[in-house]
Structure formats: structure tokens, C-alpha cells
Amino acid sequence: MRQTVDLGYGTPPPDLRRWDREFLWHPFTYLREWLAPEFEIPLIVRGEGARLFDEQGRGLIDGNASIWCNVHGHGHPRIIAAVKEQLDRFAHSSFLGFSHPPGILLARRLIEEHLGKWGFSRVFFSESGSNGIEAALRMTLQWQSLTGHPERHRFVAFRRSYHGDSLGAGSVTGLAAFKSFLGENRSGYPVTWLDDPEQLAEIGAPGDIAGLILEPVIAGAAAMVPWPDRTLVRCREWCDRHGVLFLQDEVFTGFGRTGRMFGFEHEACPADILVLGKALSGGVGPLSATVTNERVFRPFARAESIERNFLYGHSYAGHAVACAGGLASLDVFREEDVLGRLQGRILALGEALEELARHPGIAQVRRRGFAAAVEVVDADRTEASTDYGRTRGRRVTRECWRLGLAARAIGNSVILVLPLCAGEEIVREAVEIIGEAVRRIDGPGS
Ligand SMILES: Cc1ncc(COP(=O)(O)O)c(C=O)c1O
Incomplete structure (x- = not known):
């Protein structure tokens, strides 16, 4: 059960998820899934560095770099x-x-x-x-x-x-x-x-x-x-x-x-x-x-x-x-020599993805620099599937959200684009979360 948290948007605190479903139409969003009462709308109320926070104060790695816009982290002074x-x-x-x-x-x-x-x-x-x-x-x-x-x-x-x-x-x-x-x-x-x-x-x-x-x-x-x-x-x-x-x-x-x-x-x-x-x-x-x-x-x-x-x-x-x-x-x-410091993070990302690619649930890992995609195995996989109708990628990203990573899927691929400020530990944590999410999807009862 969610606690009611005062976010500073008025008293009593607004019923955000209900009002979202009632009043909004989100871009590039599968509305049928979104509007289902059991769907947990990912709600962001704060950002700090490479992490976003939901209304319960739970930190999530910004694996989407806020739709690829964020580079130096949230709230850079x-x-x-x-x-x-x-x-x-x-x-x-x-x-x-x-x-x-x-x-x-x-x-x-x-x-x-x-x-x-x-x-x-x-x-x-x-x-x-x-x-x-x-x-x-x-x-x-x-x-x-x-x-x-x-x-x-x-x-x-x-x-x-x-x-x-x-x-x-x-x-x-x-x-x-x-x-x-x-x-x-x-x-x-x-x-x-x-x-x-x-x-x-x-x-x-x-x-x-x-x-x-x-x-x-x-x-x-x-x-x-x-x-x-x-x-x-x-x-x-x-x-x-x-x-x-x-x-x-x-x-x-x-x-x-x-x-x-x-x-x-x-x-x-x-x-x-x-x-x-x-x-x-x-x-x-x-x-x-x-x-x-x-x-x-x-x-x-x-x-x-x-x-x-x-x-x-x-x-x-x-x-x-x-x-x-x-x-x-x-x-x-x-x-801050951002590009110089990025090189070690790129290596860490490459190593972590290489290990993840051995997982039987992963079809392919693609990467250039600090931008990557993890494609999950699907019964009728087409190469680099961008078919938005495919649901497996979305299932993985929903699981990622529960595990502490905000990521977005394109077809069967989980996209990992971190802010450039994400250090090696965050890089490894993000890739581990994707691996764990795939294991859970593949697990018993899936
Ligand atoms: C390569 C490329 N070009 C253009 C666009 C469009 O940018 P915007 O969403 O800001 O209109 C995007 C958005 O993802 C993009 O990835």
C-alpha cells in the first residue's frame, strides 16, 4: 500500500495517478496498458545526478537519460x-x-x-x-x-x-x-x-x-x-x-x-x-x-x-x-573533462554488457560508446526488431522499474542510455538490473 506523501503541490496532496489517467494523453505511450487500473504509472518527482526519484523517495537509475536529453545528471549546480x-x-x-x-x-x-x-x-x-x-x-x-x-x-x-x-x-x-x-x-x-x-x-x-x-x-x-x-x-x-x-x-x-x-x-x-x-x-x-x-x-x-x-x-x-x-x-x-572521464565508463559498460550477452534470454547486445540496446529473445525474433507491437521489451522494462532502473524499450530491445555522469558503479548496477529483470521474466510462471 502506497503512503500518501506531501510533495508540495497543495493540500490535500493531489491524487496524481488517478488524475493522470483522467486528464492526460501521453506521447508514444501504449494507452490501453497505461489506463488499466493495475498498471503502475511511473511517476517521477525529483532528480539528482544519474538518479530519478518516485514519490515514495525510491531512487531509480535514469537509464533513459530522460529521453536522451540529460548529460551531466539532474540538478547539476x-x-x-x-x-x-x-x-x-x-x-x-x-x-x-x-x-x-x-x-x-x-x-x-x-x-x-x-x-x-x-x-x-x-x-x-x-x-x-x-x-x-x-x-x-x-x-x-x-x-x-x-x-x-x-x-x-x-x-x-x-x-x-x-x-x-x-x-x-x-x-x-x-x-x-x-x-x-x-x-x-x-x-x-x-x-x-x-x-x-x-x-x-x-x-x-x-x-x-x-x-x-x-x-x-x-x-x-x-x-x-x-x-x-x-x-x-x-x-x-x-x-x-x-x-x-x-x-x-x-x-x-x-x-x-x-x-x-x-x-x-x-x-x-x-x-x-x-x-x-x-x-x-x-x-x-x-x-x-x-x-x-x-x-x-x-x-x-x-x-x-x-x-x-x-x-x-x-x-x-x-x-x-x-x-x-x-x-x-x-x-x-x-x-569536468566529461569526455575524458567517460572513456572508463564506456569500457565498464562494454564489459558488463559482454557478460550479460551470455545470458540465454538475451538475443543480442548492440552498443556504440555510451549508447546501448539489449535485445531479449523472442519466439519469432526478427533482426534488430523495432516492431513496437512486441511486448517482451516492455515487460522487461516494467520489471526494471521495480528493481530500480528507469529504462525504455523499443520493440524487444531494452535501451540503455545513461547520463554521461553515471559512474562505473551505476553502469554495472544498471546492466545487472536488466539481467535480473530478464531472469524474472523468464522465470517460473512467466
Ligand atoms: C535521431 C533523432 N532525430 C530527431 C529526433 C526528434 O527529436 P524531438 O523528439 O526533440 O522532436 C529524435 C528523437 O528521438 C532522434 O532520436
């Missing part, structure tokens, strides 16, 4: 102070025809400290990964038109991909589960689909192709499937040969997840347009960036009428508080 300071100045003004210090400073530091050496020079802020991608796609089409190629209206994308769920971003997303909304009369951008970079050679006449989009290093939402070595280089060469812009989606892989600051650094192969999101704000607020080189920016800057400029952007684009969080996050990366 430097980030919290920066956010509070900015809130005291102002929370939000407009970035549409106006500017503000945190936005300017964050753009400058992204370029000067991290991305300028790879040829990037301009930062266009939005407020979600999907909108960062949407901006990148539209920039690409308009750039082709401004530079004399309006016939280039098609994209090349990979089937094993997720780039967001707005109409444009959804139309270059390959995973079937995310496309059902497009239905029979599908609209959205026309796309040439590939399974792997080898197939680039089979694209006969690329004269109508505007851009190629890829998530570097590892396909995250495809349940962490790593790309073969030299995938980026191959795409880059193909794009250069055919007048196509190369778009890289680092909404997930950016900011250390794969062991380097950005995924493309593994192949030293930057894009023309790079999209960042999630961890960009240090995990405290919605923020994304569509980052371009000068070749992409110039035709827009030279356009003589406003209609030929980039007429795109949302009310909360470049949110000042989120930008302040992003600036503090860059400080933390540097001052």
Missing part, C-alpha cells in the same frame, strides 16, 4: 544556477527579428569551440529535434532552388532511421512504426529509400535529389544499430559527386553519447547541415540547432526579397533559458 540567473533576467523574448545574449553566446561557442574547425559557421535555433530537422529539410530544398536547381526536390534517406514526427521529418523517417500516420495517400517529401550505403551506387539518375539525410554512427531509435565503418565518408563522396547536400542528424548522437562530442568526428566527416537537439540545452529545456556552413548560408543572405529568405521559425525558437542551460553545459564538458 552549474546548470541550475545559469538557468535561474537567466530566469531572473527574462525567460523568453523572440528570436524572430530580435536577439538576446544567451543565444548569441551559445552560437558563438558552438562554432568557435566545437564546430568551426569542421567548416560550420551558422546556427539556426529551433525548439525540438523534429523542428531542427524540418528546418534542415526546408533549407536544403530552398538552397537548391536559390542556386538554380528547383528540380532537386527529393531526399535520400535510410529505412533504418527516425528523424522526428512532424510531417517533413516523418517523411524522411524510415521505420514503419513511425509512418503509419501518413496512411495510403501519403504526402510529405518524396524519398529514395536505402538499406545501407552500398546502395548509393544503384541510384541511377540523382538529378532530382536535393539532400541525403543520415544519423551518424548509430541508428538510435532503430534500437541502437551501429552503421558500418566509413558510412559517412561514402555518403559524403556520393553527395559531392552529385551536387547533393549532406544532412547529418545528431539530435541523439551529439554531445558525447558515442564517446566523442559529435558522432561525425569518428570518421572526421562533417555534413553541410548538422542538426543538434536533446542534450544541447544541458537537458533543461527544449532547444535544437540546425548548423550550416557558409556555402549553405550565403544564397539566403544574398536574396533580395524577404520571400526568398528562410521564412521558417517557431514562437519559442532560441529559448533564452534553454540557451543559458546550453552555455553552462559546455562549461561542464570542459571544466
Whole structure:
């Protein structure tokens, strides 16, 4: 029986789980399961470091890095102070025809400290990964038109991909589960689909192709499937040969997840347009960036009428508080040598997963850097199943929650993406919990 705990949201304490079922509609959530009275809604009321806490004060490792946004842990004093300071100045003004210090400073530091050496020079802020991608796609089409190629209206994308769920971003997303909304009369951008970079050679006449989009290093939402070595280089060469812009989606892989600051650094192969999101704000607020080189920016800057400029952007684009969080996050990366200290944690994760992979209930373990997936055995396993209809992964994550790990499943894969601040002990504990959860699912009576 749960105790009633005063969480400071009024007296008497609100009946949160009942009101959740009564008033909310959660994103990417299996509602039938959620609404069943016996389902224990995972309720988070506090975070500290790599752990979240439920209303009973029970600590749970944040194995989802709060949907892949958190990097330095919850409540990092430097980030919290920066956010509070900015809130005291102002929370939000407009970035549409106006500017503000945190936005300017964050753009400058992204370029000067991290991305300028790879040829990037301009930062266009939005407020979600999907909108960062949407901006990148539209920039690409308009750039082709401004530079004399309006016939280039098609994209090349990979089937094993997720780039967001707005109409444009959804139309270059390959995973079937995310496309059902497009239905029979599908609209959205026309796309040439590939399974792997080898197939680039089979694209006969690329004269109508505007851009190629890829998530570097590892396909995250495809349940962490790593790309073969030299995938980026191959795409880059193909794009250069055919007048196509190369778009890289680092909404997930950016900011250390794969062991380097950005995924493309593994192949030293930057894009023309790079999209960042999630961890960009240090995990405290919605923020994304569509980052371009000068070749992409110039035709827009030279356009003589406003209609030929980039007429795109949302009310909360470049949110000042989120930008302040992003600036503090860059400080933390540097001052706490986050990437240096991460390397030992990556080794610990690799070792723990290797041991877990011997368990008969585990079909496969996939990992790149600090991002991993543990796929559980299913009777009719398909390779790297991202079929959301499969329930075994979800059963394991429900068990994980009971054992002290907040994790999310994609199909039959349990996704393990820890905040970068999670030390080796937490890494091992998280993997042990997954192992124990699988044992319980496989146990008698399951
Ligand atoms: C690679 C990638 N691109 C884009 C997105 C969309 O980001 P958002 O959910 O912030 O719109 C995601 C979200 O998971 C992602 O993983």
C-alpha cells in the first residue's frame, strides 16, 4: 500500500495517478496498458545526478537519460544556477527579428569551440529535434532552388532511421512504426529509400535529389544499430559527386553519447547541415540547432526579397533559458573533462554488457560508446526488431522499474542510455538490473 506523501503541490496532496489517467494523453505511450487500473504509472518527482526519484523517495537509475536529453545528471549546480540567473533576467523574448545574449553566446561557442574547425559557421535555433530537422529539410530544398536547381526536390534517406514526427521529418523517417500516420495517400517529401550505403551506387539518375539525410554512427531509435565503418565518408563522396547536400542528424548522437562530442568526428566527416537537439540545452529545456556552413548560408543572405529568405521559425525558437542551460553545459564538458572521464565508463559498460550477452534470454547486445540496446529473445525474433507491437521489451522494462532502473524499450530491445555522469558503479548496477529483470521474466510462471 502506497503512503500518501506531501510533495508540495497543495493540500490535500493531489491524487496524481488517478488524475493522470483522467486528464492526460501521453506521447508514444501504449494507452490501453497505461489506463488499466493495475498498471503502475511511473511517476517521477525529483532528480539528482544519474538518479530519478518516485514519490515514495525510491531512487531509480535514469537509464533513459530522460529521453536522451540529460548529460551531466539532474540538478547539476552549474546548470541550475545559469538557468535561474537567466530566469531572473527574462525567460523568453523572440528570436524572430530580435536577439538576446544567451543565444548569441551559445552560437558563438558552438562554432568557435566545437564546430568551426569542421567548416560550420551558422546556427539556426529551433525548439525540438523534429523542428531542427524540418528546418534542415526546408533549407536544403530552398538552397537548391536559390542556386538554380528547383528540380532537386527529393531526399535520400535510410529505412533504418527516425528523424522526428512532424510531417517533413516523418517523411524522411524510415521505420514503419513511425509512418503509419501518413496512411495510403501519403504526402510529405518524396524519398529514395536505402538499406545501407552500398546502395548509393544503384541510384541511377540523382538529378532530382536535393539532400541525403543520415544519423551518424548509430541508428538510435532503430534500437541502437551501429552503421558500418566509413558510412559517412561514402555518403559524403556520393553527395559531392552529385551536387547533393549532406544532412547529418545528431539530435541523439551529439554531445558525447558515442564517446566523442559529435558522432561525425569518428570518421572526421562533417555534413553541410548538422542538426543538434536533446542534450544541447544541458537537458533543461527544449532547444535544437540546425548548423550550416557558409556555402549553405550565403544564397539566403544574398536574396533580395524577404520571400526568398528562410521564412521558417517557431514562437519559442532560441529559448533564452534553454540557451543559458546550453552555455553552462559546455562549461561542464570542459571544466569536468566529461569526455575524458567517460572513456572508463564506456569500457565498464562494454564489459558488463559482454557478460550479460551470455545470458540465454538475451538475443543480442548492440552498443556504440555510451549508447546501448539489449535485445531479449523472442519466439519469432526478427533482426534488430523495432516492431513496437512486441511486448517482451516492455515487460522487461516494467520489471526494471521495480528493481530500480528507469529504462525504455523499443520493440524487444531494452535501451540503455545513461547520463554521461553515471559512474562505473551505476553502469554495472544498471546492466545487472536488466539481467535480473530478464531472469524474472523468464522465470517460473512467466
Ligand atoms: C535521431 C533523432 N532525430 C530527431 C529526433 C526528434 O527529436 P524531438 O523528439 O526533440 O522532436 C529524435 C528523437 O528521438 C532522434 O532520436
